[in-house]
Amino acid sequence: MTAKLAGKARSQALATIKGWKKVRGRDAIQKSFRFADFNEAWGFMTRVAMAAEKADHHPEWSNVYNKVEIVLSTHDAGGVSLKDVALARVIDAVA
Amino acid sequence: MTAKLAGKARSQALATIKGWKKVRGRDAIQKSFRFADFNEAWGFMTRVAMAAEKADHHPEWSNVYNKVEIVLSTHDAGGVSLKDVALARVIDAVA
Numbered sequence: 001m002t003a004k005l006a007g008k009a010r011s012q013a014l015a016t017i018k019g020w021k022k023v024r025g026r027d028a029i030q031k032s033f034r035f036a037d038f039n040e041a042w043g044f045m046t047r048v049a050m051a052a053e054k055a056d057h058h059p060e061w062s063n064v065y066n067k068v069e070i071v072l073s074t075h076d077a078g079g080v081s082l083k084d085v086a087l088a089r090v091i092d093a094v095a
Numbered sequence: 096m097t098a099k100l101a102g103k104a105r106s107q108a109l110a111t112i113k114g115w116k117k118v119r120g121r122d123a124i125q126k127s128f129r130f131a132d133f134n135e136a137w138g139f140m141t142r143v144a145m146a147a148e149k150a151d152h153h154p155e156w157s158n159v160y161n162k163v164e165i166v167l168s169t170h171d172a173g174g175v176s177l178k179d180v181a182l183a184r185v186i187d188a189v190a
Contacts, residue, residue: 038153042144049137058133062157 004079014080017088023071027079028060029088033068033095041066047094057083059091099174109175112183118166122174123155124183128163128190136161142189152178154186 004027005013014020020029035041041063048070052058060071070091072084099122100108109115115124130136136158143165147153155166167183169176 038144038148042148046141049133053133053137058160060157060159062155064155065153 002074002077002081002083004074004077004081005085010080013082013085017085017092019092020072020088023073026073028071028073029080029084030069030071031088031091033070035066035068038065041068044068044094048091051090051094052087055083055087055090057087059087097169097172097176097178099169099172099176100180105175108177108180112180112187114187115167115183118168121168123166123168124175124179125164125166126183126186128165130161130163132161136163139163139189143186146185146189147182150178150182150185152182154182 014029020031022028023030033041033044035044045061045063045068048059048061057074060073062069072087073079074081074083077083109124115126117123118125128136128139130139140156140158140163143154143156152169155168157164165186167179168174169178172178
């Protein structure tokens with residue numbers, strides 16, 4: 001599951017998630033989220049943090065008040081793996 | 096309290112906190128923190144989030160696994176204010 005996605009498997013896996021863009025200069029995907037305020041943004045991040053810890057696969061993310069930027073990539077795989085696609089799906093479900 | 100710090104008041108206020116560096120190209124201060132793992136980093140961030148929400152003054156921050164980067168600046172003041180110094184003190188106490 002930690003193998004870097006490539007070719008048809010990659011495009012098929014990425015087709016199952018929406019709004020995630022390729023990060024420039026590295027094999028990673030990213031998405032931005034905007035909430036009503038910090039309280040809501042933090043609530044979202046907390047739910048994602050729980051899921052990430054459970055899956056032992058963590059996002060690279062930043063937060064400024066009501067905005068959250070998330071980058072997903074699998075360090076061990078050196079790029080986007082099915083773990084990232086799975087986490088992206090959880091994130092989208094939480095958001 | 097939201098006035099941008101300048102001159103002697105600024106240097107005196109910044110002298111009360113340790114390890115916070117000036118951010119290049121903008122009036123802000125930043126510090127990096129490193130923990131044992133994501134669990135610890137998230138625990139730290141959660142305590143800071145509570146304090147920030149209570150003070151209604153929020154950090155700009157990013158997290159990658161066990162690392163947390165924090166930037167403090169007061170949007171309304173257009174730079175570093177006593178609110179940032181107060182939040183920096185809370186952050187250092189939590190860390």
